[in-house]
Amino acid sequence: MLLDGLVECIGSMREKIKDHAGSLNQNETRTRTVLVDPLLTVLGWDVANPKLVTIEYPLAGKSVDYALIGPENSPNAIVEAKKLNTNLSDHSQQVVTYANIGGIKYAVITNGDSWELYDVFKQVQWTDKRVMQVNISSMSSAEVALNLLMMWRSNLSTGTVSEVKRPQLHPVEELKPNQKEHKPSSGWIPLTDFDPPSKTKPPTLIRFWDNTEVSIEKWHDLYIQIVKKCFESGYLTTQMLPIGTSKTNYVSTSNKHPDGLEMKQFKLLSNSPLVIETWMSAQNSRNRSKNLLKRCGLDPFTVLVKNN
Numbered sequence: 001m002l003l004d005g006l007v008e009c010i011g012s013m014r015e016k017i018k019d020h021a022g023s024l025n026q027n028e029t030r031t032r033t034v035l036v037d038p039l040l041t042v043l044g045w046d047v048a049n050p051k052l053v054t055i056e057y058p059l060a061g062k063s064v065d066y067a068l069i070g071p072e073n074s075p076n077a078i079v080e081a082k083k084l085n086t087n088l089s090d091h092s093q094q095v096v097t098y099a100n101i102g103g104i105k106y107a108v109i110t111n112g113d114s115w116e117l118y119d120v121f122k123q124v125q126w127t128d129k130r131v132m133q134v135n136i137s138s139m140s141s142a143e144v145a146l147n148l149l150m151m152w153r154s155n156l157s158t159g160t161v162s163e164v165k166r167p168q169l170h171p172v173e174e175l176k177p178n179q180k181e182h183k184p185s186s187g188w189i190p191l192t193d194f195d196p197p198s199k200t201k202p203p204t205l206i207r208f209w210d211n212t213e214v215s216i217e218k219w220h221d222l223y224i225q226i227v228k229k230c231f232e233s234g235y236l237t238t239q240m241l242p243i244g245t246s247k248t249n250y251v252s253t254s255n256k257h258p259d260g261l262e263m264k265q266f267k268l269l270s271n272s273p274l275v276i277e278t279w280m281s282a283q284n285s286r287n288r289s290k291n292l293l294k295r296c297g298l299d300p301f302t303v304l305v306k307n308n
Helices: 001-025 027-042 092-101 142-150 219-233 282-295
Strands: 054-057 060-068 075-081 108-109 114-121 132-133 205-207 214-216 249-253 267-268 273-279 304-306
Touching: 001 142, 027 060, 027 075, 027 267, 054 108, 060 092, 075 092, 092 108, 092 114, 092 132, 114 142, 132 142, 205 219, 219 273, 219 282, 249 282
Parallel strands: 075 108
Antiparallel strands: 054 060, 060 075, 108 114, 114 132, 205 214, 205 304, 249 273, 267 273
C-alpha cells in the first residue's frame, strides 16, 4: 500500500538524516541519492524511468534537477534539490520563477529534510503560492505522509492539487527513557505491555493520551474505540485508508475486502465514513490497536487499559 511504503520511507530518511548529516550537509548529489530519489520513487515518480522523470531538465538557461512528467509527456512539476543544510528560503522564489517561465504548474524545492510545494500560477503573492511544507526531522511521520500525498503521482499529474489542511493534533508528551520500565499505578497497563493469557476477559476501561476514558465490553471494542479516537483527534484520516492487509481491510470506507467480498462482521463508525471490521480475536484486537497507533504516529504506551 502507498501509505505504508511512504511512512516506512519517511522513517528511514529520518534515520539517515540523523546518522549522516555531516556528509549530506556537504554534498547535493549525496543528498539527492540518499534522501530525494527514494522519496520521489515511493510517491510514484521512479527517477530511473525517463517516461516519468527527466533528470537535469533544461529550463530558463539552466538545468533543474528533476522534471516530473505528466500524461501529456510534458512536465507537470519541477523539483530542485539542495544539500541538506541549505536554507530553502534563499532559493524558493528562483525555482518558482523558473517554473513560471517554462509554463510548469508546480515547483518543488527540497534539501531532503524540508520539502515545499508551490502552485506556480496561483494568483497571489509568490510567498502565498506555497501549498505544502513539511520537515521530516521535526514532524510526525503520519503528518508528513499526509501532506506529501499532494506530490503522489496520481495527484500531482492531474494538475488539480489542492491544499491539504493539517489536522489539529493533540500533543503527545514525550516519554523519558525509563518511563517504560514502570507500569502506571492503580491497575492501568500500557497497551505495549498488555498481553493477557488466552480466554482472558477484555479490559473494561481505556485511557487515552489526553486522559479521556471510555468503557468497553468486548474485545473488538478496544480496536473500535482506538480507531474512533485517532479519527476524531485528526491522527487518522480517510486519505490513509484502507488499513489492513492485501487480503483483509480492517478499516475502510466500505464493508468490502480487497477481493470484493463483504466483511463478515463490521461496524459503521458514527459521524464518520469509516467502516471497521469487528470479526477478530482478542489477539487480533490488541495487535491491530498497537499497529494502528504506530501508523498514526502515536506511541502505544500512551494508551492504557484496566479492569474495574
